[in-house]
Amino acid sequence: MPLFIYLFFFGLFSASVYASDTTIYKTIDAQGNVHFSDKANENNKPIEIKINNVFAVPNKSEVNTSQHIIEKKSFEKQKTKIIAYQANINYPRNDMALxxxxxxxxxxxxxSPNMxxxxxxQLYIxxxxVGKAQHTTTITQQSVGRGTHLLQVYLIDKDKQILHKSPVIRMHLLRANVKR
Incomplete structure (x- = not known):
């Protein structure tokens, strides 16, 4: 059995070497059709085929490592630091009556971290x-109607992209009601 395997692989290797050394001939017939063959005759011409299926791996000393380092540094400069912001409404507390x-x-x-x-x-009721976006962490809103309201604050950047939304809280605004 090992002899059979040896002969099989030897024949396979020999055939591939023979195929790479075979000369190809080109013939153009009377109608202008091009034909290729591996057999020579008086009307065909041999063509040269360059087989480049072998390549060498460069040594580490041949690789331009300085260019690689420059590319790596420029890539690292392009990375932007992503900051995970947290915004929470401290006052009023959830379900508080004011x-x-x-x-x-x-x-x-x-x-958190600081803006x-x-x-x-930007306050949402x-x-x-409601109102304009502000730089301060204390937002005052006038003329809020009485009753239960849901409050939320968005942290936005200069391009008005939302960086974080606070959790929604419920609050109850109490106003005196004068009967006439």
């Missing part, structure tokens, strides 16, 4: 954007 007869609401927000100068906070 008395404000004039409808003024003050919201205090805790941002950059290009970032702002009942899912609707």
């Amino acid at each position: 008395r404000s007869n004039n409808g003024e609401l003050k919201v205090q927000v805790k941002i 950059l100068s290009t970032q702002k906070l 009942d899912g609707v954007k």
Whole structure:
């Protein structure tokens, strides 16, 4: 059995070497059709085929490592640092009742890590954007109607992209009601 395997692989290897050394002949017939053959005759011409199926792996000393280091450094410069911000409404607390007869609401927000100068906070009451985005962590909103409201704050960047949304809290605004 081992002799058979040896002969099989020897024949396979020999055939591939023979095939790579075979001369190919080209013939053009009377109608202009091109034919290729491995047999010579008086009308065909041999063509040269360069077989480049072997390559050498360069040594480590031949590889331009300085170019690789430059490319790696320029790639590292392009990486941007992604910061995971957290925004939480500290005041009012969830489900808190506030008395404000004039409808003024003050919201205090805790941002971690601290906001950059290009970032702002935008207050949403009942899912609707109210007021302008602000740099401060204390947001005051006037003329808020009495009743239960849902509050949320968005941390946005200079391009108005949302960096983080605070959890939604529920608060109850109490206002005096004068009967006439």
